[in-house]
Amino acid sequence: MFDKILIANRGEIACRVIKSARKMGIKTVAVYSDADKEALHVQMADEAVNIGPAPSNQSYLVMDNILKAIKDTGAQAVHPGYGFLSENAHFFDALNEIGVEFIGPEKLAIQAMGDKIESKKLAQKAGVSTVPGYTDVVRDTDHAVEISAEIGYPVMLKASAGGGGKGMRVAYNEEECRDGFERATSEAKSSFGDDRVFIEKFIEEPRHIEIQVLADKHGNAIYLAERECSIQRRHQKVIEEAPSPFLNEETRKAMGEQAVALAKAVDYRSAGTVEFIVDKDQNFYFLEMNTRLQVEHPVTELITGVDLVEWMINIADGQELTIKQEDVKINGWAMESRVYAEDPFRNFLPSTGRLIKYRPPIESDTVRVDTGVYEGGEISMFYDPMIAKLITHGKNREECTENMRRALDEYYIRGVGHNISFLNAVMSKQRFIDGALTTNFIAEEYPDGFDASMVPQKDPKNLVAVACFMKRMESEREVMISGQMEGGRGRLLNDEWVVLYNDQKFNATVTPNPTEGYDIEINGTEMHIRSEWTFGEPLFFADINGTEICVQVDRMATGYSLFHAGAQADVKVLTKRHAELNDLMPFKAPPDMSAFLLSPMPGLLLSVAVEEGQEVKAGEELCVIEAMKMENIMRAEKDVVIKKIHASAGGSLSVDQKIIEFASED
Incomplete structure (x- = not known):
């Protein structure tokens, strides 16, 4: 060894x-x-x-x-x-x-399977079902349009050396094909140093399901069930699970056997993944083989008990597989959420900066956190924006999902934007609960993007009760310090409050429970809340009317910012008189920045497509910003005239930095 x-x-x-x-x-x-x-x-x-x-x-x-x-x-x-x-x-x-x-594998497998064009040809020779398409290199934009017309739209343009969603574009017509080819080629060259692109038929309403294989240097090869990776955004996987809620045992066996056959065809050695696209009738087609460890490998490890990294090392050392195909069993359910430094409320733009606060959920038999960051560390603009992979296990899919949502509630991150609210929202969708997944899930469920109104809103009284609990504790501490109350938790002068929850108003009365916690009446509803929370703790664990809850707490000058199940609420707990005065406070409108194109993310300004004085039509390109190796095209939302350009191509941009100023419509 x-x-x-x-x-x-x-x-x-x-x-x-x-x-x-x-x-x-x-x-x-x-x-x-x-x-x-x-x-x-x-x-x-x-x-x-x-x-x-x-x-x-x-x-x-x-x-x-x-x-x-x-x-x-x-x-x-x-x-x-x-x-x-x-x-x-x-x-x-x-x-x-x-x-x-x-x-990892030998050179033959790397060359054959690492190239998507060659891997498809080899798969066809090995008798593996493949997606219709053009497997040779596309010469130029006109050639791409010609091929796409022959295959029939929609088509997928994919970088031959690609991965991670980079260098991939879907085109539904000639215009999108031309633009997609240029962007896919540019991203492929930037990310992989290889600008070759190929084209294949884009199967609508597909599932992305992959098979994990292990093979040694002695001719032994097995498959370790499948992973469902259909929840994707811009071809980047977001949530993965194992097994798939869709496959039956017959299809699982057929896919596994084809994956092993392909591995043997290239004399594969090590851990690898054969990816398939599966239609509604469980017909499956080969996409590619990844000759490496997959990001989502932990879900396979949790349901099979196999340490894939350990076996990769053992196989490289020349050891023989001791696991037989009949030994592979599926134990329960596993799910992985990719926690990214990105802002889901700003079209998932990447977020960089220092992790001012970072507290992942405590790991256990049901919760695993694979991360490379820590509190005080930085998320750099130079690399992938992943913060961590949060993985949970359960005896079935329902329990596994519940464990995941609880773990997401406990994931405390401050300093950079993150997608935890979005992950929670996806898991609350009935389609997700039912397992009715396709790679179009996010696009169909959020056709106009994602905003705060789409975060699942549970009964606000729970968060109102949490705010009242904390306010009462603060009040008790204050009177104890000032000597106004001698021991115990007697009645305070102010235990009747008005709670402002975002745009809602609640009347609340708080009294200590004879045994523990507090009894709180909120708009006529009786609630009992018990918690061992102490001042300064960012996570508020409580039992409310017999239900366990975890709420993230940030103290503000006049209240609390509370986070639960992906939703955020700014809550103020006021006396009745303070509430009356608060109603008289004037509203301060934010400055009007509609005359500017502001950078939505930190990144590199690759190009500026307009000049000062130019008239631009709605939808036309203004500039291109690169962040974390992804190119983002900024387009005009309406007809405008360019008044001034504030940034130059090749320069670095910060969030909300002015790029272009538009002339007044007056």
């Missing part, structure tokens, strides 16, 4: 690999860019080596720098994680030349 391995990656996956290596008694070497010098994976590893500046194409993608780190530390093997060099055959060759083991 290896004594020391180097992890050629960063963030949560590097931390994940370190955990298994540590369990196996193997020392680890982390590599890091200038932006990651204080990162969690650097702190966890036994050794760490700087490999260059922050941009990935100057650090994590620079093979020579990683090879030097291997030589300097004496690492005997390399785990590539996912992304970066994980599916790079040249990297495999370079490691082979210096006698270092690649913890």
Whole structure:
């Protein structure tokens, strides 16, 4: 067995690999860019080596720098994680030349399956069902339009070397095909250094279901059930689960056997994933094979009990699989939510900055957190905006979902925007509860985007009761300090309050319960609340009328900001007189910024498509902003005239920075 391995990656996956290596008694070497010098994976590893500046194409993608780190530390093997060099055959060759083991498949599989065009051809030869399309490289935009017309719209334009939703566009007509080809090509070149794009038929109302395979160097190969990955936004997976709520045993077996057949056709060794698209009748078609560990691998681990990273290391060491196909059992249900640093209320634009407060839920038999960040750390603009993967387990899908929603309530993040409210909203949808999933789920359920009104709104009286509980505790502490109340929890002068909950008003009376907690009457409804909450704690755990609840608490100058089930409420607890005076306060309108195009995110201004004095029609391109390797086109919302351009192409942008000023309509 290896004594020391180097992890050629960063963030949560590097931390994940370190955990298994540590369990196996193997020392680890982390590599890091200038932006990651204080990162969690650097702190966890036994050794760490700087490999260059922050941009990935100057650090994590620079093979020579990683090879030097291997030589300097004496690492005997390399785990590539996912992304970066994980599916790079040249990297495999370079490691082979210096006698270092690649913890992954052989070169043949990397070349054949890492290229989406070649992998589709091989799948067809192996008898695997494939999606209709054009598997050769598309030459240019006109060629893309010609092919798409032959296949029939809609079509999917995909980067041959792509992954993670980058370099992918769906086109429903010629105009979208031309624009999509240009964007897919540009993103592919930026992210992977390979601008080849191919085209295939886009199957509507599909499910994205993938099969996990394990294969050793001795000809043994098995499949570890499936993962449902249909909840996606912009082709980026958001929520994954295992098993699928859709497949029957017959289809699961057929997909698994085809996945194993493909793995054997390329002499696959290590953990890999064969992805399929499945229609409403459980017909399935090969999409691609990922010759690496998948982001969503934890859900497979939780339902099978197999440590995939440990087996990748064992297989690289030459060990034979001891798990037979008949040994693989499905135990309960597992679900993974990808917690991203992005603002769902601003079209999911990435959010960067320091994690001022970061408290993930406590891990247990039913809750797992795979993360690469910590309180005080930073979310950088240079890399993927993932904060963590939150994974839960349950005896069935209903229990697993309930565990997930509870864990999301307990996930306390401040300093950057995050998508927890959106994740909660998705899981509250009846379609999700019923398991009626497709890759169009988010687009269909949120056709006009996501806003605060779409967050599930439960009975506000629960949060009103929480606010009253805290206010009463504060009042008791104040009178104890001033000597107005001698011990106990007697009646205060002010225990009748008016509670302002967002735009709603409630009358509340609070009295101590003879045993514990408080009895609170809210607009005539009796509620008993019990909690061991103490001042300063950001999480308020309570029992309200026999129901357990967790509420996130931020203290404000005149009240509380409460977060629960993805919803936020600003709550003020006032005396009746204070409430009367509050009604007289004037409303201060925010400044009118409608004459400006403001940057919705931190990023790089790639290009400006307009000039000062130019007349622009609604829908025309104004500029393109790149953030976390994704290109975002800013378009005019109405007919405008450009008055002034405030930012130059190539410059960095901060959130709400002025880019373009429009002339007045007067």
